[in-house]
Every structure is written in structure tokens, then in C-alpha cells.
Amino acid sequence: MRKILLLAGLLAVVGLLIYNFSGSQPIASPLAKTDSAYAAQVQQARAQKNAAFRTAATSPIPVAQRAAFGGLRYYKPNAAYRVVARLTRAAGLAPLPLALTGGAADAYVRWGTAEFELDGQPQKLILLQKQGETRELFLPFTDPTNGRQTYGGGRYLDLPVPAPEASAITLDFNAAYSPFCAYNHDYSCPKPPADNRLTVPVLAGEQLTPE
Template structure:
């Protein structure tokens, strides 16, 4: 039976959002990213909430990642939605989930001149505004270097009045259905499908 994706306890978390983009911080930044990845590997091996089956855990060594690149930690401009309309996000098993359209975010990726705009979402739950923000996205690496169904970012809710938010694509991770078909995962909406390459974050689970 299909299960809803369970993100708690297995996310990389919020990493070094305040670090400036300078050569002096590159090593410290990469060390933080790599430490978070090491911890996630350990959780995948041992945690009861791991999406891996018992057989997968026995053979598991490490998730696969692009090398940390501080240039993929970008500042995005927030365009908050006035009424936070509810939208329906399709899941890979044909079901749907309800999300609030919290804001649009505009940003430019390293080496690119074209600005990207994506929808920033918030899960509709009893917790309401306490839910973290959710950015499911697809890019030109999907189906090759990265999982074909797209990847996710989780973000803290910004302070009231904030006009900028940091998107760290080094923290992009796969949905649980990338590891185990027993899980059901939301798919990125059409508005969050980019034609550009994002060589940052988690790669495909299977080579």
C-alpha cells in the first residue's frame, strides 16, 4: 500500500543561510554541507523512519551528491500572495495534496542571465502557518544525473516584511519515492519546472 511521504527526521535541514559568498567561507560552507550529508547517511542506515527497506539498508553506503558549491546558494526576491490561495499538487500515485501558494520567488542561477520564477508553497495542515515552506522543482538534470520526478527544498518561514529569502540548492533532496516505490510523493507543479541545469544537491539514488 502506498504511503504518504514522511519528511520529518530525515531532512538535511537549514544550512548556513547567513554565510556570505566569499572565498574565505567556501571551506567552512562545504564542511557544513558534508557534515549534514554524513548525518543523513547515518539516518538512512539506522533510523526507523528511513525510506529504505531492510535489504536496502544492508547494502547501503551513501547517498550521491554534487560537490558543494556556494554559488548555488542564491538570494531570491519574495512576491507574497495576498490571499494565499490553495492549490492542488498531484502525487506520483495519482492522488493529490493541498498546498497554499505562499509566494513567488525570483532569482538568477550562477552562469545564467535569465531570471527564474518559482512557486513557494506551504502544506495545508492543522498547523497552518507553522508549516515550513516547500519548494518542489524540476530542472534539466532530472532523469539523468538526478531523480526524474524532481527534487525538493524546505525553507523556514521568513519574518514578516522580509523581501528576500535564501534558496540553497546544495540542500536539494530526493522525495522518498526515489528510494522506495511504497511511498507517494508530490510532483513539482508546471510553474516549477525549469529548463536550466542545477548541478547541486542530491543526485539519483541508483546509478
């Protein structure tokens, strides 16, 4: 029986990389250049995740492979992929079920949209929220790196729900991570919606891990 992907638990370390921005004027440009403190924070979160994957009972790495697990592969931290997006909330939380890799679907709602520029190209992504969730948004996406440098099924971002008055939201693609089914086919993971396809490669976050 396939397990349903859980985004809480050991993947909570990814939250260390997420920065929520709330301002009066939305902008769509990258944040400040990559600095050593930011890079160190990213690397620390990645080291914590590697340790969890190697030892935690909830790790998606098969038990027989954990002792030899050498860690996940990542792009180097790059602040060019930490962008402030124009935030638009949906008028109502309309259902938007996400198909699962193992069949069936998971219950999500369309929370809003994020519009920004990446590599000079305008982009727009749907922000989702799992039904029953109140504190976190879910952003699954695909881009041209999938199946080459990154997992073929796309990657995810977890975001805190912005303050009610916020008109912008930070998307830090350095925190982009692969679903559990990238490491273990016993898991069934949400597929990114077709509208969440970025037109430029996202050379940030988690890469494919050699088998």
C-alpha cells in the same frame, strides 16, 4: 497501501543547509564564494542523513537493502547555487493541490514566489505551504538534470517561513533532495507544479543513487 511522504523526521538534517536572508533590498546574485566552513557544514549534514537512511526505522531504504546501503550521491558544495531571491508574498493563500505519484493529491497553498538569476538566466519559482503548516515552506522543482543526473520526478527544498518584513529569501540548492519515492515505490510523493521548472541545470544537491 502506499505511504504518504513525510518531510519531517530524518530529513530534518537538510535544514542545516538552509540559510534564511532578511534584508531591506532584494538582490538576485549568488552569495559569497564557497568556503571551507560552509562546505564542511554541508558535508556534515549529508553524513548525518546517510547515517539516518542506513539505521533509522523511518528510513525509506527497504530494510533488506540497508546493510548494503553505501550512501547517497551529491554534487560538490557550490555557493553559486546558493542564491538570494526576490520574495513576493501572495495576496491570499489560494489552494494549489499537488498531484501525488501514487494518485490523488496533497493539500497545499500558494504562499508566494521567489525570483532570481541562475547561470545568468532569470528564474521564478512558486513557494508553497502545506495546509496546516505554519513554520516551513515547500519548494518542489524540476530542472534539465532530472532523469539523467538527478531523480526524474524532480527535487525538493524546505525553507523556513521568512520574517514578516523580509523582501528576500535564500534558496540553497546544495540542500536540494530527492523525495522518498526515489528510493522506495511504496511511497507517494508530491509532484512539482509545471510552473516550477528551472530552465538551467542545477548541478547542486542530491544526485541519482546507483541501484
